Each structure stands twice: as C-alpha cells, then as structure tokens.
Amino acid sequence: MKLDRRSFLVTSAGTAAVAASGLMGAPWIRRAQAAEFSYKVGTDLPASHPLNVRIQQATDAIKKETDGRMEIRVFANNQLGGDPDMFAQLRAGALEFFTLSGANALSSLVPKTAITGTGFAFKNYDQVFGALDGELGAHLRGLITKAGLVVQDKVWDNGFRQITTSSKAIATPADLQGLKIRVPPGRLWISLFRALNSAPTSISFNEVYSSLQTKVVEGQENALAVVDTAKLYEVQKYCSMTSHMWDGFWFLGNRTAWEKLPASVRDITSKHLNAYAMLQRQDVAQLNASLQKTLESKGLQFNAPDVASFRDVLQKSGFYAEQKKFFGDEEWALLEKVTGKLA
Numbered sequence: 097m098k099l100d101r102r103s104f105l106v107t108s109a110g111t112a113a114v115a116a117s118g119l120m121g122a123p124w125i126r127r128a129q130a131a132e133f134s135y136k137v138g139t140d141l142p143a144s145h146p147l148n149v150r151i152q153q154a155t156d157a158i159k160k161e162t163d164g165r166m167e168i169r170v171f172a173n174n175q176l177g178g179d180p181d182m183f184a185q186l187r188a189g190a191l192e193f194f195t196l197s198g199a200n201a202l203s204s205l206v207p208k209t210a211i212t213g214t215g216f217a218f219k220n221y222d223q224v225f226g227a228l229d230g231e232l233g234a235h236l237r238g239l240i241t242k243a244g245l246v247v248q249d250k251v252w253d254n255g256f257r258q259i260t261t262s263s264k265a266i267a268t269p270a271d272l273q274g275l276k277i278r279v280p281p282g283r284l285w286i287s288l289f290r291a292l293n294s295a296p297t298s299i300s301f302n303e304v305y306s307s308l309q310t311k312v313v314e315g316q317e318n319a320l321a322v323v324d325t326a327k328l329y330e331v332q333k334y335c336s337m338t339s340h341m342w343d344g345f346w347f348l349g350n351r352t353a354w355e356k357l358p359a360s361v362r363d364i365t366s367k368h369l370n371a372y373a374m375l376q377r378q379d380v381a382q383l384n385a386s387l388q389k390t391l392e393s394k395g396l397q398f399n400a401p402d403v404a405s406f407r408d409v410l411q412k413s414g415f416y417a418e419q420k421k422f423f424g425d426e427e428w429a430l431l432e433k434v435t436g437k438l439a
C-alpha cells in the first residue's frame with residue numbers, strides 16, 4: 097500500500113483505520129501528529145544567550161514528556177517585537193509565554209516587581225536567589241498572579257548590569273553626570289540614572305544596537321552575557337564594572353492559554369521550565385564571571401570603579417527613601433531581610 101503518512105492521518109477514515117488496526121499508540125504515528133497545543137514564547141535576547149538555549153532545551157523536554165502534545169516554539173531576539181509589544185501580545189493572548197524583567201515593561205502593570213532592580217541592593221547571587229526563591233519572590237509572584245498573569249516559580253538570570261559607553265570610561269560618579277544613556281522601558285531605571293545625575297532615555301532592546309551605532313545615546317547598561325551575545329562591543333568602547341543592579345526574567349504566561357492545558361501538561365511544563373531555569377542561572381553566572389577577557393579581545397576597555405561612591409550618591413540623593421516609599425514597607429522589609437539595611 098502506497099500512502100503518504102500525513103494525508104493518511106488527517107483523513108478521519110484513515111484515523112479510524114489506524115485505530116482499528118491497533119496502531120494508535122505506535123510512536124511513529126504520535127510523532128507524525130500535530131501537537132495538540134502549539135504555543136509560542138517570546139524573548140528579547142539573541143538566540144545564543146543561555147536564556148534561549150535553556151528555554152529551547154526545556155521546550156524539547158516538554159514536548160518529549162508530553163508525547164508531542166505540548167509544543168512551545170521559541171521566538172528569540174525580539175522577533176515578535178520589543179518588550180512593550182510582546183507584553184501587550186501576552187496580555188491579549190496573541191502570545192502564550194514571554195520572559196520579562198520585573199523592572200522592565202512588567203512594572204507598567206505590576207509596579208512593585210521592579211523592586212528587585214533597586215540600585216546596589218543585592219551584593220551577590222546568594223542574596224539574589226535567596227530573595228527570589230524566598231519570601232520576596234513568592235510575594236512578587238503573588239502580585240503578578242493577582243494582575244491576571246501566570247508566572248513560573250523560578251526566575252531566569254540576566255545578571256548584574258555594567259555600564260558601556262562609546263565616549264568615556266565611567267570611573268567616578270562624576271563621569272555619569274549628563275551621560276546620555278539608554279535604559280530599558282521602566283520607571284525604576286529612569287529614577288536610578290536620574291539620581292546618578294545622568295540623562296537616561298527608555299529604549300526597547302530591539303533598538304539598542306542601532307541607537308548606539310548612530311549615537312542617539314552614548315551608552316547603555318547590561319550584563320556581560322548580553323553585551324557579548326548582542327555584539328554591543330561593536331558599537332561601544334568602554335565597559336565599567338559597576339554591577340549597579342541585578343536583573344532577571346520572569347517566565348510569564350497568558351492565563352487563558354495556560355488554563356486550556358490539562359493539569360498534567362501544566363505540571364510537566366512547569367517542571368521543565370523551572371529545572372532549566374536553574375541550569376541557565378549557572379550558565380549566566382559563569383559567563384558573566386569569565387566574559388571580560390573575551391570582550392577585551394574584541395576591543396572593549398574595562399575598568400572597575402569604586403562602587404561604594406556610586407551608592408553614596410544614591411543614598412544622599414534620597415533614592416532609597418524614595419524607592420521605599422514607592423514599593424511599600426512590606427516589600428521593602430522583604431528586600432532588606434536579605435540585603436541588609438538599604439535606607
């Protein structure tokens with residue numbers, strides 16, 4: 097019998113014939129079937145960044161363990177639009193999953209998620225994940241859920257952010273004075289860089305490379321893994337290791353799309369997303385610790401400023417008092433429980 101497997105399966109007569117022949121559960125037939133749920137995830141980072149590498153592995157594992165029922169296609173590198181666009185698509189249901197920083201566009205809906213980006217709050221990764229896998233993270237996920245979205249437990253790492261510029265190294269707080277710096281969309285970034293006396297502009301990541309190239313802005317700030325994978329070293333000269341804030345991505349879901357999934361598919365999906373997030377954190381920490389040499393060989397000049405002097409400027413400007421008031425006593429206490437007193 098000469099039969100195209102695909103057309104054989106799509107006709108109901110064919111399906112009945114397969115069922116009758118007892119082959120329904122045969123693995124080759126299951127693989128040939130279209131997924132029952134075909135979802136998308138959007139991210140703002142290049143495909144080679146560990147965020148996307150590990151999400152791809154997680155989605156492969158999900159597809160395998162659900163016997164092909166659940167397929168999540170990865171759209172990296174802002175293919176679906178900039179962060180505010182993807183966030184709007186997620187909320188409207190046009191996009192089922194989206195990874196987004198709590199300080200970025202997510203804070204336009206849930207302002208308090210930006211608290212994790214507070215300048216110089218976390219001193220190391222123990223503090224970061226102590227807070228985000230602990231009470232502060234649970235509290236923020238509660239707020240995200242209340243706002244109508246779904247969020248997976250484990251946050252994905254972006255890293256501690258460093259400042260790059262085309263114009264000068266940032267060695268002291270005075271070097272930030274008037275600096276035309278790109279920041280992601282989000283109130284916190286503007287407050288932070290205004291308190292540091294810079295001139296910040298919100299620009300979505302999909303426009304960062306060209307904004308730097310055409311000198312619409314002199315500088316930007318991101319973790320080294322982003323500077324490397326997005327090739328920002330091609331359009332920047334200096335990198336100053338300020339580690340002025342930590343940043344990470346919540347794995348968000350559209351609630352209607354999520355609730356369409358049977359509980360068993362949801363469990364398998366969450367299990368793998370959270371497990372691969374843990375591996376991704378290790379990748380990013382390793383990259384951010386080792387990339388300086390690589391980036392130097394690509395022409396970036398590094399310096400390590402005295403970070404305490406920047407923190408002092410923030411303190412004196414009233415930045416911490418202002419953020420505490422904005423985020424609220426409860427949230428601030430959860431943050432300080434991990435970081436120690438900030439304001």
Ligand code: X2X
Pocket residue numbers: 140141197200254280300301317318322343
């Ligand atoms: O927009 C950025 O700079 C990025 C990629 O780090 C975020 O998603 C916050």
